[in-house]
Amino acid sequence: MSIPQDYPVGLDEIDAIATRAGRVIEKLRTAVFSPGTQKTLDVTFNVRTAAEMCGRTEKAIRDAEGDGRLPEPAKDDQTGRRTGYALEDVNRMRAVFGTLPHRAATDPAMVLAVQNFKGGVGKSTVVVHLAQYLALKGYRVCVIDCDSQASTTSIFGLNPDVDVDEDEDTLYPFFRHGGPATLHYALRATCWPGIAMIPANLGLYDAEYEFAARMVREQDFVLDRLRDGIATIADQFDVILLDPPPALGMISLSVLRAATAIVVPAPPNNIDFGSTAHFLRMMSSTLGELAQHGGARGYHFVKILATKMNDQKSAHGAIKRMMDAVFPQDMLNAVLKDSAEIDNAAANLMTVYELTGAATRTETHKRCRVYLDAVGREIETEIRKTWPSHLPGLRKEGVL
Structure with a gap:
């Protein structure tokens, strides 16, 4: 096809650029996803930490191991010392001691969307770290990646281009006319005990067109x-986390209809704060329009989380104070601060919770864990408030 001389960059040139970019992505993913290997979780806990996680004493653990309620701990062949407990070991302890935090069967599963129509606000970062925080606490978590960019899928160790088939493994078949009756077909185990996921890849983008066509003809x-x-x-999980695309489309609207609670990540800068205000306005208007067709939807809570906060930037502090004033009841108290630790982990398709060894002994890592744990703990509390079976415990803890 001939191209006007004034516009020398046509489809062929754009295709060549995309091909070169694809080769780079392939090399990066090959470096992280070694052929024939699967991502593993190497995090272990000493007996003191395991006892804290279980809400019991070290002696209680040793007594349970001694009387056979728990298996004997693995020991180093050379030193004879305990090698540490994996998360599945800790959850086994919780089951024995009756301290698993699962919701009661009569409590509704929490369906939490981390949503903002603006990209680059830390949406996927919040999803993966929140999922792993909850798994460390012993909850049963499902992560549904609704974003065709598949960042969350990659962090959990799946190569979207190789390991995920859009016709079998993503939400796409379910959205198609005459698709599967349930979502069981797409559930995948992850290397994290307690976390299952439904992955995504670029093919999920086609669901936007499928949805639009169905809206017209059905x-x-x-x-x-x-x-x-x-x-x-839902009966298999305590919390279902939704990671939607950063745009107002059919899938994002479906997420708004499916969620029972929403966390809105919002960096404290003028552009992102303005985008968040637009998002909330659009969300209100859109839900109002959809209510006329599918019935009204409400949420257990809608909370705004300040992300990528940099204390060294005076503008961030000023806008955060403005956010607190504008949304006094809606802001989470915890703040997810800008951290090189998160960026460095993400460069290796990992999270801060997956780092081990010397990397976890730096002050940078410890500070970052404090921020992440504070965010997770506050959202966990909001979730537990929606479960009647947890209300007595929350009163005992002085939360209510």
């Missing part, structure tokens, strides 16, 4: 398809 309210699908797997 009378049913198809935007509740995701909500109905989640209901088919």
Whole structure:
């Protein structure tokens, strides 16, 4: 096809650029995803930490190991010392001691969307770290990657281009006309005990067109398809985390309809704060329009989380104070600060919770863990407030 001389960059040139970019991505992913290997979780805990995680004493653990309620701990062949407990070992302890934090069967599963129509606000960072924080606490978590960019899928050790088939493994088949009746087909185990996921890849983007076509030709309210699908797997989990695309599209609207709570990540700068204000306005208007067709939707809570906060930038402090004034009841107290630790881990498709060895003994790492734990703890509390079976415990803890 001939190209006007004034516009020398045409489809062929754009395709060549995309091909070169694809080769770079392939090399990067090959470096991280070695052929024939699977991501493993190498995090272990000493007996003191395991006891704290279980809410019991070190003696209680040793007594349970001695009387056979728990298996004997693995020991180093040379020193005879305990090699540490894996997360599955800690969860086994919690089961024996009755300290697993699962919701009661009569409590509703929490369906939490981390959503903002603006990209680059830390959405996927919040999703993966929150999922792992909750898993460390002993909750059963499902992460549903609804974003065709598949950042969350990659962090959990799946190569979207190799390990994920959009016709079998993602939400796409479920969104298609005559698709599966449940979401069980797409559930994948991860290297994290307690976390399952439904992955994504670029093919999921086609679901946007599929949705639009169905909205035109069908009378049913198809935007509740995701909500109905989640209901088919909800009994297996305590918390279901949704990572939607950073745009207002059919999938994002489906996420808004499916979620029972929302966390809005928002960096404290003028552009992102303005985008967050627009997001909230659009969310209100859109939900109002959708309510006329599919019925009204409400949420247990909608909270705004300040992300990428840099205390060295005076503008960040000023805008954060403004956010607190504008949203006095809606801001989470915890703040996810800008941290090189998060960026460095993400460069290796890892999270801060997955780092081991000397990397965990730096002050940078310890500070970052404090920020992440504070965010996770506050959201965990908001989730527990929605479970009637947890209310007595929250009163005992002085939360209510």
